[in-house]
Amino acid sequence: MSARAVYGIVAREFVRFLRQRGRVLASIGRPFVWLVFAGAGFAAVFAGRNQIDYRVYMAPGLLGMVVMFGSLLAALSTVTDREAGVLRMVLVAPIRRSTIAFGKTLGATLLGTAQALVVAGLLLPVVHLRPTLAGALLGLVAVVLSGLAMGALGLVLAASIRSIENFAGVMNFVIFPMLFLSGALYPVRHLGLVLRAVAYANPLAYGVDLLKHALLGAWAEAGYGGELPVPLDCGALVLFAIVGLALAASLLGREGGVTRTALRGRS
Amino acid sequence: MTAAAIDARGLGKDFGAIRALDQLDLEVREGEFFGLLGPNGAGKTTTVHLFATLLAPSRGTARVAGYDVVREGLSVRRSIGLVFQDTTLDRDLTITENLRFAARLWSLPERVARPRIDVLLRQFELLERRDDPVRTLSGGMRRAVDIARGILHQPRILFLDEPTAGLDPRARRSLWERIRALRAGSGLTVLLTTHYVEEAEPCDRVAVLDRGRLAALGTPAELKQAAGVRSLEEVFLAHTGHPLAETDGG
Ligand SMILES: Nc1ncnc2c1ncn2[C@@H]1O[C@H](COP(=O)(O)OP(=O)(O)O)[C@@H](O)[C@H]1O
Ligand SMILES: [Mg+2]
Numbered sequence: 235m236s237a238r239a240v241y242g243i244v245a246r247e248f249v250r251f252l253r254q255r256g257r258v259l260a261s262i263g264r265p266f267v268w269l270v271f272a273g274a275g276f277a278a279v280f281a282g283r284n285q286i287d288y289r290v291y292m293a294p295g296l297l298g299m300v301v302m303f304g305s306l307l308a309a310l311s312t313v314t315d316r317e318a319g320v321l322r323m324v325l326v327a328p329i330r331r332s333t334i335a336f337g338k339t340l341g342a343t344l345l346g347t348a349q350a351l352v353v354a355g356l357l358l359p360v361v362h363l364r365p366t367l368a369g370a371l372l373g374l375v376a377v378v379l380s381g382l383a384m385g386a387l388g389l390v391l392a393a394s395i396r397s398i399e400n401f402a403g404v405m406n407f408v409i410f411p412m413l414f415l416s417g418a419l420y421p422v423r424h425l426g427l428v429l430r431a432v433a434y435a436n437p438l439a440y441g442v443d444l445l446k447h448a449l450l451g452a453w454a455e456a457g458y459g460g461e462l463p464v465p466l467d468c469g470a471l472v473l474f475a476i477v478g479l480a481l482a483a484s485l486l487g488r489e490g491g492v493t494r495t496a497l498r499g500r501s
Numbered sequence: 502m503t504a505a506a507i508d509a510r511g512l513g514k515d516f517g518a519i520r521a522l523d524q525l526d527l528e529v530r531e532g533e534f535f536g537l538l539g540p541n542g543a544g545k546t547t548t549v550h551l552f553a554t555l556l557a558p559s560r561g562t563a564r565v566a567g568y569d570v571v572r573e574g575l576s577v578r579r580s581i582g583l584v585f586q587d588t589t590l591d592r593d594l595t596i597t598e599n600l601r602f603a604a605r606l607w608s609l610p611e612r613v614a615r616p617r618i619d620v621l622l623r624q625f626e627l628l629e630r631r632d633d634p635v636r637t638l639s640g641g642m643r644r645a646v647d648i649a650r651g652i653l654h655q656p657r658i659l660f661l662d663e664p665t666a667g668l669d670p671r672a673r674r675s676l677w678e679r680i681r682a683l684r685a686g687s688g689l690t691v692l693l694t695t696h697y698v699e700e701a702e703p704c705d706r707v708a709v710l711d712r713g714r715l716a717a718l719g720t721p722a723e724l725k726q727a728a729g730v731r732s733l734e735e736v737f738l739a740h741t742g743h744p745l746a747e748t749d750g751g
Binding site (some may be wrong): 236238241242243245246250251253307315319320322323324325326327328329359496 | 553554576579580581583587588589590591592594595598601603604605606607609650722
């Protein structure tokens, strides 16, 4: 694996992201919109019955959401790369398909992580959540592993979907179920059997669970902390990342990805 | 072990029912300036992509720089440069950023890449525009950056897939000068595809490709002599029974 090629791919993802002001602002502003609007509504519904302020309960979920948007949508660059032809240039470089997949996923992971760290720095003080050192470290692990799993998943979608329009459509279809079935807004254990089963096929659920272990330890007794064992959360996220990477690497090299666009561009 | 830069044996490619390339037997020699001449849809890009390991052959074999395109893809890609028919630059990045990105993909250390990029930018008269986004460049300039990108890692074999298509006559001439300068004094093997006879004329040897088949192969002089005609245009007509240029409005 060429470290320099991976670095080149990651660096380009960052440069492109930072030049898109709108994307940067949206990624930082989005969780606060949810905090204010969803937070206010749900807090009112649950008022008085809980030992936890709903906005505090939301914090890990919102961080998970930032990683999800950050790392999943990073895959957009792979779709635009295909349309602009850049992907062909990357494919003719003397590197393996798996190196490309790894570079793209690492870029997505670091983008998601950076966004989550910025948001955490703003959000946690707002909801008066002060994690312990161990909690903060576990939180970082949770963010990085979620980013890897989300980044790999995004890449699988981007490598199998040919146009930006389709990609946007599928993303909407993926993002919201993923968010609602992640435990970000309410505990997964309250869901019915079927939905709970779906939730456990959702990488974000493990990420959010891990973030609850990290940030809501003090409310674990009251039933608001993580529900699954920490090693299980980590293992599931790593598994999602590895399977996603392997799948994305084989999809990326498919020859249609290289020539179909060239044809479309000409006629 | 052959000294040929490119050696194709019975090479073919199908896309579903479309036979893009039938059975190509071709040898391109080390240091040769080789032209692949044919109209749109002849299979030129398919051929180049097969040599560059971007497509897998449906039949036959090919060795490029001595490496098998199926089993030794990485080694093939390490030996070649490819300027695609359509630009592959990132339009949002500057010229320098695009070249630096390519340098990293090709694993060039920064201390090697930086001076090389400077030299290429000077050579291609792009120094003043180096920090401008590619989207602000003219078509001719973009093409120049594409070529700079294609030779940055100093490949032994360079593929130019219709490098002048879509350029105005002046940009076309200056690009042509660049290609000439590039070859002068270097042992670079160049395989150029084109649908313009005047671009095939200066090639050492020309392969005429039509509907996925190799119709003729030889030096321009040989081809003309064998067909008893005076231009490559007529060579194409003699071998395929139809004119090379798409007829306009008729
Ligand atoms: N990815 C593809 N899928 C289907 N057909 C293709 C594909 N690529 C090329 N073709 C077809 O193969 C033939 C040769 O195409 P191409 O190699 O692009 O020709 P040229 O470069 O000489 O214009 C054409 O009929 C084209 O439509
Ligand atoms: Mg072509």
